[in-house]
Amino acid sequence: MATHxxxxxxxxxxxxxxESEDDLEGFRDFIRANLRILxxxxxxxxxxxxSDEFRLRVVQFGNHExxxxxxxxxxxxxxxxxxxxxxxxxxxxFHNASFDLQVFDRHLGVRMEDLWPKITDTRILAHLxxxxxxxxxxxxxGLEDLTxxxxxxxxxxxxxxxxxxxxxxxxVKKDEIWKVIDFNHPQYQLYAGMDTILTANLxxxxxxxxxxxxxxxxxxxxxLAEVCSSMERTGFLLDVxxxxxxxxRLLEEELAYExxxxxxxxxxxxxxxxxxxxxxxxxxxxTGRTPTGKxxxxxxxxxxxxxxxxxxxxxxxxxxxxxxWRTTWVDGFLQRVDKDDRCHAxxxxxxxxxxxxxxxxxxxxxxxxxxxxxxxxxxxxPGHVIAxxxxxxxxxxxxxxxxxxxxxxxxxxTNADLHQITADASGVDRKxxxxxxxxxxxxxxxxxxxxxxxxxxETARNVIAGFEKSYPKVKQLSDKLQQFARRxxxxxxxxxxxxxxxxxxxYSALNYMVQSSSRDITAQALLRLHDKGFTPYLRLxxxxxxxxxxxxxxxxxxxxxxxxIMATTFQGVYIGTGxxxxxxxxxxxxxxxx
DNA sequence: TCGTGACGCACC
DNA sequence: AAACGGTGCGTCACGA
Numbered sequence: 001m002a003t004h005x006x007x008x009x010x011x012x013x014x015x016x017x018x019e020s021e022d023d024l025e026g027f028r029d030f031i032r033a034n035l036r037i038l039x040x041x042x043x044x045x046x047x048x049x050x051s052d053e054f055r056l057r058v059v060q061f062g063n064h065e066x067x068x069x070x071x072x073x074x075x076x077x078x079x080x081x082x083x084x085x086x087x088x089x090x091x092x093x094f095h096n097a098s099f100d101l102q103v104f105d106r107h108l109g110v111r112m113e114d115l116w117p118k119i120t121d122t123r124i125l126a127h128l129x130x131x132x133x134x135x136x137x138x139x140x141x142g143l144e145d146l147t148x149x150x151x152x153x154x155x156x157x158x159x160x161x162x163x164x165x166x167x168x169x170x171x172v173k174k175d176e177i178w179k180v181i182d183f184n185h186p187q188y189q190l191y192a193g194m195d196t197i198l199t200a201n202l203x204x205x206x207x208x209x210x211x212x213x214x215x216x217x218x219x220x221x222x223x224l225a226e227v228c229s230s231m232e233r234t235g236f237l238l239d240v241x242x243x244x245x246x247x248x249r250l251l252e253e254e255l256a257y258e259x260x261x262x263x264x265x266x267x268x269x270x271x272x273x274x275x276x277x278x279x280x281x282x283x284x285x286x287t288g289r290t291p292t293g294k295x296x297x298x299x300x301x302x303x304x305x306x307x308x309x310x311x312x313x314x315x316x317x318x319x320x321x322x323x324x325w326r327t328t329w330v331d332g333f334l335q336r337v338d339k340d341d342r343c344h345a346x347x348x349x350x351x352x353x354x355x356x357x358x359x360x361x362x363x364x365x366x367x368x369x370x371x372x373x374x375x376x377x378x379x380x381x382p383g384h385v386i387a388x389x390x391x392x393x394x395x396x397x398x399x400x401x402x403x404x405x406x407x408x409x410x411x412x413x414t415n416a417d418l419h420q421i422t423a424d425a426s427g428v429d430r431k432x433x434x435x436x437x438x439x440x441x442x443x444x445x446x447x448x449x450x451x452x453x454x455x456x457x458e459t460a461r462n463v464i465a466g467f468e469k470s471y472p473k474v475k476q477l478s479d480k481l482q483q484f485a486r487r488x489x490x491x492x493x494x495x496x497x498x499x500x501x502x503x504x505x506x507y508s509a510l511n512y513m514v515q516s517s518s519r520d521i522t523a524q525a526l527l528r529l530h531d532k533g534f535t536p537y538l539r540l541x542x543x544x545x546x547x548x549x550x551x552x553x554x555x556x557x558x559x560x561x562x563x564x565i566m567a568t569t570f571q572g573v574y575i576g577t578g579x580x581x582x583x584x585x586x587x588x589x590x591x592x593x594x
Numbered sequence: 595t596c597g598t599g600a601c602g603c604a605c606c
Numbered sequence: 607a608a609a610c611g612g613t614g615c616g617t618c619a620c621g622a
Contacts, residue, residue: 164596174596270617272601290601298602324603328615352612356606363614366604395606438606445609452610461607504609511611515606543606543613 001026004190008197009152015193017069021077027068028081034063037091039200042100043192045179049102050338056107061085062196064204069193071183086110090118093203095143097121098229105233116226122199124221124350125206128214131353132500147198150205162191213496221350224523227530228347235342236362236539237379239585243333246373250326257319264312269319272297282312329367329374336361345540354516355497357541364540376587380549386582387559388589389566390545391575395441398517401573402494405473409573425466436463441514443507481509495520518544521575525566532565555581
């Protein structure tokens with residue numbers, strides 16, 4: 001048995017490694033002595049849990065000063081004892097449990113459902129303590145960042161440097177190291193064990209720091225993480241033939257237009273500098289500048305030029321679009337599809353400062369909405385169709401609720417046209433009224449609203465004034481929140497979430513409040529859907545929408561039922577839903593299959 | 595070779 | 607008086 005001695009902030013640590021099956025007796029003793037609570041972690045060959053090459057290599061258990069490292073890749077008793085430990089320990093602490101639990105589910109045969117009830121996730125605790133990333137002045141939420149902030153900066157630096165050192169030693173790229181490194185490498189063993197000790201210590205530090213108002217959020221966020229991890233595990237069926245074909249078509253389009261651009265003197269259309277040079281050589285005057293003073297060549301400029309018949313602009317824009325669609329979406333899907341033709345998104349249920357969720361892998365929140373071509377790649381299961389249920393004007397209704405504004409609430413109650421009300425208050429088009437309704441929630445100023453709506457700054461000021469006069473309580477709330485945020489540095493949402501507000505941007509307090517509350521309304525709906533047994537049909541949560549695959553013969557009923565369960569009354573304001581049933585592909589909801 | 599900032603663009 | 611909130615991802619350009 002190998003044993004490593006090291007230190008964390010001056011305190012001694014002990015890391016045991018099971019090198020032979022005989023060593024497992026010591027491991028079992030350790031588990032028996034720590035049955036109440038242990039931190040756990042795993043080492044794998046990569047992050048692509050659902051790819052064929054993925055392997056689980058090592059599982060570690062630890063408390064605040066001692067850890068065991070078990071090479072489950074050897075199978076046999078190593079495997080069996082780890083499974084017993086996972087089942088036996090009463091409380092398991094992970095950092096980002098969703099990942100490890102999916103790994104154990106798929107590669108160790110321990111169902112997530114069995115483990116989730118006893119999981120504590122330090123990433124969740126860290127977010128409830130400070131939802132800001134490191135770039136935003138917060139602690140960040142990765143194990144390394146949190147270790148640096150709460151435990152021991154030197155250890156954090158070592159962990160960060162380790163990968164690079166080992167990769168250099170083995171002459172491989174950084175993300176390849178976890179596949180090739182030998183289990184007997186002492187540094188590998190040391191840091192594998194260390195991760196659980198860090199997690200155990202983080203748990204001790206973070207638990208008392210969770211704000212009292214957020215106390216009830218702890219269990220709720222863990223349940224939400226469970227539901228989202230279940231969606232990840234299920235995955236989303238990919239129409240592989242269609243997707244491959246689309247990839248080829250997009251590549252052809254890209255090459256054709258890129259060739260035209262090269263012919264017109266631009267070697268690299270992705271270099272803004274080069275595009276600007278060619279445009280100027282063609283007599284275009286570029287007036288816009290980026291924050292760093294460079295010539296601004298963006299979509300708006302290119303579209304305007306396309307409109308006036310500039311063939312170079314047309315070629316650049318079309319090539320860029322085809323390339324973006326192919327590399328960002330289509331090829332990405334093909335790359336991560338598993339052997340059953342399913343794509344597994346990574347859902348982070350607790351991501352933004354406002355707690356908004358994020359979805360990567362299938363970047364479902366950013367797929368083009370005006371076109372069905374990309375969404376057409378995804379299918380409902382065999383015998384199923386796609387259904388979508390979204391909230392109707394979720395954020396504005398939340399604003400009506402938390403501000404208590406009578407006019408806004410009345411408008412929603414009577415189905416009056418809120419955008420027209422805003423427009424009429426200053427005598428502008430409904431389109432402008434709608435834009436300002438949303439822009440106000442984002443905290444936009446007159447200049448921005450003017451640019452966005454193609455109106456003068458003067459008119460923008462009038463529309464904003466009209467908005468504030470129409471909904472006086474909204475303005476009052478914004479002022480109140482700003483004042484509170486200036487004084488205290490944060491605001492607290494109706495769900496008990498403490499959201500830090502930057503002193504330079506007190507106006508963002510209103511948006512944080514609305515965005516965060518909206519997220520919690522969707523999140524709580526997911527928990528209700530889970531309780532009613534709908535989780536197997538859920539595919540993705542997308543802001544104010546839930547996407548499902550439902551059996552064809554029950555689709556209408558199912559979508560309606562999901563809509564009923566999601567619909568809610570928030571502080572007296574009804575937030576209704578719009579269930580939609582499509583065809584076999586997600587694209588059908590956007591005009592495909594017609 | 596890798597990491598990072600700037601930029602641009604997709605969405606709510 | 608004015609203040610655009612949040613996300614993911616690809617590419618270039620640059621520096622260690």
